[in-house]
Amino acid sequence: MATINKRPSGKWQATVRYQGRSASKSFTKRADAVKWSRLTEMQAESGVLIQRRGGTPDKRTLALALAKFRDTVAPTHRSGDREQRCIDAMLKHHQNFTRLRLDSLTVADVSKWRDERLQKVAASTVVRELTLLQSAVGYALDAGAANVVRQVKRPRVDDRRERRLQADEWQRLMQACDGDRNKLLRPLLVLAVETAMRRGELLAMEWRHVDLQRSTVLLPRTKNGYARTVPLSPTAVQIFSELPRTDGRVLPLSGDCVRQGFERLRTRAGVEDLRFHDLRHEAISRLVERGLSLIEVQQVSGHRTLQMLQRYVHLQTDDIVAKLHMRAVS
Numbered sequence: 045m046a047t048i049n050k051r052p053s054g055k056w057q058a059t060v061r062y063q064g065r066s067a068s069k070s071f072t073k074r075a076d077a078v079k080w081s082r083l084t085e086m087q088a089e090s091g092v093l094i095q096r097r098g099g100t101p102d103k104r105t106l107a108l109a110l111a112k113f114r115d116t117v118a119p120t121h122r123s124g125d126r127e128q129r130c131i132d133a134m135l136k137h138h139q140n141f142t143r144l145r146l147d148s149l150t151v152a153d154v155s156k157w158r159d160e161r162l163q164k165v166a167a168s169t170v171v172r173e174l175t176l177l178q179s180a181v182g183y184a185l186d187a188g189a190a191n192v193v194r195q196v197k198r199p200r201v202d203d204r205r206e207r208r209l210q211a212d213e214w215q216r217l218m219q220a221c222d223g224d225r226n227k228l229l230r231p232l233l234v235l236a237v238e239t240a241m242r243r244g245e246l247l248a249m250e251w252r253h254v255d256l257q258r259s260t261v262l263l264p265r266t267k268n269g270y271a272r273t274v275p276l277s278p279t280a281v282q283i284f285s286e287l288p289r290t291d292g293r294v295l296p297l298s299g300d301c302v303r304q305g306f307e308r309l310r311t312r313a314g315v316e317d318l319r320f321h322d323l324r325h326e327a328i329s330r331l332v333e334r335g336l337s338l339i340e341v342q343q344v345s346g347h348r349t350l351q352m353l354q355r356y357v358h359l360q361t362d363d364i365v366a367k368l369h370m371r372a373v374s
Contacts, residue, residue, distance in 0.1 A: 046081035047190045048074065059190040060084040061148060068190065106149065107135055107142040109184035110177070117183055122265075125299065130176055146184060154196045167199040174198060207322045208329060216313035223312065229305045231283045232295055233323065238280040240327035240345045242267060243302060243320055249294040256281055263346075272346045328353070 046060045051070065058077035059068040067084055071077040110131045118127040135142055141157045154177070161170045178193040185191060214237075221230035235246060245263050253262040259276040261284075266272055276284070287294060297305075306320050324345075331341045338350055347353040 046085055047192065047195070048077050048081065049190050050074075057190060058084075061150070104146045104184060105142065106144050106146065106177075106181070107139075109146060110135060110142060110180045113176075113180035113183050117179070127176055130173065131180070134173070134177075146181065149181075149192055151192050151195050154193055158196060158199070162199055168201045171198050171201055207318060207325065209318075209326050213313070213315050213318070217309055217315060220309040220312040224305065224308060226297075226301070226305050228295055228297055229302075229309060231287055232297070232302065233309075234283050235280055235295075236320070236323040237327045237330070238277045238283070239274050240324055240331065240341075241274065242324060243299070247293070247295055247297055247299065247302065250292055251289055251294055252292070254284055254294065256284055266346055270346070270348070272343075274344060274346075 046058065048059075049057050051057050055070045055072060056074045056077040057068060057070050058081045060081055069077075069080055071080065114128050114131040118124040118131070121127060138157070141153075144153055154174075158170055158174065161173065174193060174196060178191060181193050182191045217233060218230065221233065224230075232246060235241065236243070239246075239261075241249075241263070245266060248265070249261060249263070253264065255261070256276075259281050260273050261276060262271065262273050264271045284294070290296075302320065310316075310318055328341060328345050331344060332338070336344075338353060342350060342353050345353060
């Protein structure tokens with residue numbers, strides 16, 4: 045199988061794989077790369093087996109590439125712990141796939157694995173896994189070698205949700221917090237709804253960035269790479285005032301601790317199909333319902349565009365109906 049890719053240098057990289065072995069060469073003209081690929085494929089089929097650079101077969105597998113990326117590259121990333129957990133899961137549960145050799149890996153192999161994953165998990169999860177797989181394979185390959193994972197089509201992602209807290213769900217969650225052994229879960233949830241912060245932003249908050257006199261908290265690093273100052277409501281200020289300052293972080297919790305704790309609360313409260321990130325949707329929608337303009341809400345939430353922000357705004361239909369009727373009466 046031959047693949048031809050244009051390199052950043054402007055040259056054309058031709059790679060031919062055959063029965064677990066591969067060869068690659070760069071050309072100034074694409075036509076020369078095509079010609080070489082066809083000739084090399086014919087030679088391989090006639091028994092002149094191609095080799096990787098260095099003259100020996102490449103016996104490295106996906107598993108080795110993933111493990112190397114997990115141990116050397118992932119720790120340098122902000123979301124490194126999540127990448128490491130993802131790789132560990134892939135190595136444990138997808139051994140038939142990860143034992144494939146890099147030099148014989150094809151687009152069809154990765155596409156088959158992608159389709160199998162789509163039967164079990166959401167498209168957004170598969171896209172993240174493919175991105176991680178592409179990075180790991182790219183890190184393991186020789187410079188200039190073609191990365192077949194890059195050529196695999198990503199599934200279309202539509203992860204929009206309209207989940208809002210209903211009836212007494214919030215009260216039940218608060219009651220569940222009161223009975224939980226982790227006393228930081230209640231302030232965590234309240235601040236999530238009052239500030240519209242992401243989970244990672246809440247857990248990264250430091251006391252040195254909290255200014256209760258101005259009712260603000262500074263987030264030096266956020267998901268989109270921009271710092272932002274979040275205004276605090278009176279309820280949020282009260283929560284900050286009551287929290288102990290025994291650590292540099294406002295909420296010294298790990299991501300796993302929050303995930304497990306939120307699952308406990310949800311089960312105890314009998315609240316179904318609610319994710320922690322849904323609290324950010326709830327918070328943003330409440331800000332709009334309080335009368336803040338989209339520009340003002342954008343400053344609170346940190347969205348770079350109004351289009352992205354509007355995905356998070358889900359107003360309660362009953363509230364809209366009530367306002368329409370009030371206007372009709374007046």
